[in-house]
Amino acid sequence: MLNISEIFYSIQGESTYAGLPCIFVRLAGCNLHCKYCDTTYSYESEVTLSTDDIITKVKEYDPVKLVEITGGEPLLQLEVHKLFESLHKNGYNILLETNGSLSLKDVPEYVIKIVDVKCPGSGEENSFLLENLEFIDQEKDEIKFVLSDNFDYNWAKDFVMKYQLDNYEILFSPVSDKLDPQNLVKWIIEDKLSIRMQLQLHKIIWEKDKRGV
Numbered sequence: 486m487l488n489i490s491e492i493f494y495s496i497q498g499e500s501t502y503a504g505l506p507c508i509f510v511r512l513a514g515c516n517l518h519c520k521y522c523d524t525t526y527s528y529e530s531e532v533t534l535s536t537d538d539i540i541t542k543v544k545e546y547d548p549v550k551l552v553e554i555t556g557g558e559p560l561l562q563l564e565v566h567k568l569f570e571s572l573h574k575n576g577y578n579i580l581l582e583t584n585g586s587l588s589l590k591d592v593p594e595y596v597i598k599i600v601d602v603k604c605p606g607s608g609e610e611n612s613f614l615l616e617n618l619e620f621i622d623q624e625k626d627e628i629k630f631v632l633s634d635n636f637d638y639n640w641a642k643d644f645v646m647k648y649q650l651d652n653y654e655i656l657f658s659p660v661s662d663k664l665d666p667q668n669l670v671k672w673i674i675e676d677k678l679s680i681r682m683q684l685q686l687h688k689i690i691w692e693k694d695k696r697g698v
């Protein structure tokens with residue numbers, strides 16, 4: 486059984502999949518407490534569902550075949566692996582949004598990982614498990630940095646350089662209401678970085694605190 490915060494259908498707001506219709510399965514519980522966390526409601530479970538129950542719910546949105554498993558931190562619940570298997574068998578493309586603090590070693594190859602590296606502004610800067618870099622596939626996975634200020638920007642830039650991640654899909658995203666996107670664009674352009682700047686689409690389209698979008 487899996488502790489679930491919410492299951493909903495919307496458009497993907499982040500990553501290179503932004504803009505695509507997507508079904509979201511938000512698992513409850515997180516091992517971090519980021520200062521800017523916008524899903525604190527996911528810390529507690531709303532409902533407990535079996536993998537079969539989740540598949541039935543996801544199938545309500547047929548023929549949509551893109552599913553994101555998010556949280557909280559989805560990898561905290563070991564049964565998530567059964568959910569990966571079941572979604573895969575049912576022909577879904579699976580995105581996994583994870584905070585990078587738990588091992589990615591056993592995440593199946595068919596899952597597209599969007600891995601968050603927590604910057605100092607999050608208050609969780611030492612949470613990233615460095616060995617995870619070994620399990621991030623540069624052909625299909627993505628690495629995300631959520632930035633609160635210029636210090637975070639330089640920290641993220643140094644991280645990319647230090648671990649030679651230039652050939653990976655790197656996403657820099659400003660914390661909304663903290664870092665002006667115009668400043669982030671300016672820094673990326675000035676430094677001629679080959680990095681994708683992203684805004685959280687769902688926060689632009691709907692009110693910032695709206696759930697289920």
Ligand code: SF4
Nearest residue numbers: 515517519522557584
């Ligand atoms: S990892 Fe995500 S869900 Fe957990 S506290 Fe940080 S922002 Fe919130």
